[in-house]
Amino acid sequence: MDRQSHVKNAKILTMGTKYLLDVMFYGGIAVTATLPFGIRKIGELLPELVTHYEETVIIYFVLGVAALKLVWELRKIFRTVLEEDCFVQENVVSLGKMGNWSFFIALMSIVRSIVYATIAMGVVILVFVIAGLFSKVLAQVFQEAVRYKEENDLTI
Numbered sequence: 226m227d228r229q230s231h232v233k234n235a236k237i238l239t240m241g242t243k244y245l246l247d248v249m250f251y252g253g254i255a256v257t258a259t260l261p262f263g264i265r266k267i268g269e270l271l272p273e274l275v276t277h278y279e280e281t282v283i284i285y286f287v288l289g290v291a292a293l294k295l296v297w298e299l300r301k302i303f304r305t306v307l308e309e310d311c312f313v314q315e316n317v318v319s320l321g322k323m324g325n326w327s328f329f330i331a332l333m334s335i336v337r338s339i340v341y342a343t344i345a346m347g348v349v350i351l352v353f354v355i356a357g358l359f360s361k362v363l364a365q366v367f368q369e370a371v372r373y374k375e376e377n378d379l380t381i
Contacts, residue, residue, distance in 0.1 A: 239303065239306055239307060240307070242303065243300070243303045243304075243307065246296055246299055246300050246303060247300070249296050250293065250296045250297065250300060253289060253292060253293050253296065254293065256289065257285075257286060257289030257290065257293065260282050260285050260286055260289065261282050264278065264281055264282055264285065265278075273341055274341065276341075277340050277341065280340050281340065281341065284333060284336060284337045284340060285337075287333055288330060288333050288334070288337070291326050291329050291330050291333065292326075292330060294322070294326050295322075295323050295326040295327065295330070298319040298320075298322050298323045298326070299319075299323060301315065301316075301319050302316050302319050302320070312367060312370040312371050312374045313371060314371055316367050316371075317364050317367045317368045317371060320360050320361070320363050320364035320367055321360070321361065321364045323356075323357075323360040324356075324357045324358070324359075324360035324361040324364065325357070326357075327353045327354070327356040327357030327360055328353070328354070328357040330353045331349075331350045331353035331354045331357065334346055334349050334350045334353065335350060338350075
């Protein structure tokens with residue numbers, strides 16, 4: 226594959242991912258805003274959810290807001306990728322925040338498991354712990370890349 230085709234395919238993948246993140250962000254706002262109604266409706270199929278209705282609404286609202294904050298930071302990073310200037314300090318900060326939000330989601334998922342435990346929640350907790358660790362390590366990698374870039378910019 227020639228370089229031009231590779232660049233075009235990368236741009237298509239990046240734009241597609243950005244649109245997916247936009248759908249997730251705005252869809253997440255809608256789902257989080259309608260949680261009280263949604264949980265009642267889902268409760269018709271899963272009565273365990275409405276056994277602790279208030280707790281469930283609060284926990285899922287907090288989880289929804291945390292997930293929205295995480296996706297917001299990821300959308301900010303994608304803007305810099307589309308601008309072809311991704312090794313910037315703002316992305317280091319965003320990756321750090323994404324790690325924090327991932328750890329928070331894992332912690333809130335543990336709290337949620339106290340109210341309503343499922344095997345799948347263990348997987349969710351593990352995924353967000355790994356995502357948090359990955360984000361923190363990636364923030365360090367980006368910090369080094371920003372440092373190298375700034376040193377390079379000074380020598381030109």
